[in-house]
Amino acid sequence: MTSVDLNADMGESFGPWVMGQDAALLEVITSANIACGFHAGDPDVMAQTMATAVARGTGIGAHPGFPDLQGFGRRKMQLSHDSLRNLVAYQFGAARAMAHAAGGAVRHLKLHGALANMCAADEGMARAAYEGALSVDPEIIVMVLAATAQQRAVEALGCRWAGEIFADRAYNDDATLVDRSLEGAVIHDAELAARRMVAMVQAGAIITESGKKIPAAVDTICLHGDGKTALDIARHVRRALEAAGVTLEVFQGRWGAV
Numbered sequence: 001m002t003s004v005d006l007n008a009d010m011g012e013s014f015g016p017w018v019m020g021q022d023a024a025l026l027e028v029i030t031s032a033n034i035a036c037g038f039h040a041g042d043p044d045v046m047a048q049t050m051a052t053a054v055a056r057g058t059g060i061g062a063h064p065g066f067p068d069l070q071g072f073g074r075r076k077m078q079l080s081h082d083s084l085r086n087l088v089a090y091q092f093g094a095a096r097a098m099a100h101a102a103g104g105a106v107r108h109l110k111l112h113g114a115l116a117n118m119c120a121a122d123e124g125m126a127r128a129a130y131e132g133a134l135s136v137d138p139e140i141i142v143m144v145l146a147a148t149a150q151q152r153a154v155e156a157l158g159c160r161w162a163g164e165i166f167a168d169r170a171y172n173d174d175a176t177l178v179d180r181s182l183e184g185a186v187i188h189d190a191e192l193a194a195r196r197m198v199a200m201v202q203a204g205a206i207i208t209e210s211g212k213k214i215p216a217a218v219d220t221i222c223l224h225g226d227g228k229t230a231l232d233i234a235r236h237v238r239r240a241l242e243a244a245g246v247t248l249e250v251f252q253g254r255w256g257a258v
Helices: 043-056 081-101 113-121 123-136 149-157 190-203 230-243
Strands: 003-010 031-035 059-063 106-110 141-145 161-166 205-207 213-215 220-222
Touching: 003 059, 003 230, 031 043, 031 106, 043 059, 043 081, 059 081, 081 106, 081 123, 113 123, 113 149, 123 141, 123 149, 141 149, 149 161, 190 205, 190 230
Parallel strands: 003 031, 003 220, 031 059, 059 106, 106 141, 141 161, 161 220
Antiparallel strands: 205 213
16 A cells, blocks of 8 residues: 655744744644754744644654745855755754654754755755764655655665655656746645645656656655645645545655665
């Protein structure tokens, strides 16, 4: 029987400014990627989100990004590989400490925003970022954008990893995400998103805007929580997968090449 994990980025509020629908999403997902204070989040938000995830038995992940609160980590930055390793290690360490204080543990890591997109196109950059995390915990499961340079990096590193696809984002023919500035890049139709996810999980492939099927490790599906239709999409995707006989469970990760 086919199984898949459902993940969402969260813990992205800052002080009194609320971002996303974390509590509601935690009713839908099986894994949570929690911001580490650089692109979003703060110590109080991290503590609250970690505690809620622990209480629900949700898999906890660190979600490091560029140091860019104003731009929400979606603006490109140029860093040396050494600085990138330190940037990721620092945020990962903070997430591990906060999870431990909440009675839980961080089991995976997923890069955020522009950092993730740049690493999806640059294997050397992706490798440096993941080396930063692995220097802290060699057993961490690295969540990667399936069939991109991120995946090539983890395969070369020989670490444990999980492949991710997106419910609400359109794909280019090289398996990268369509730029958010382009029309149709972000999907708002919940029923369309649900149909796409069932089709991709069943095919074991990313289906691009042109209809091309790219064989992929479909271990987890990202359900964003910061848009007007995001929660509706998350609920539709979960119902559609369950109706198709797909089991929803926390991913265990894989080793080596697909």
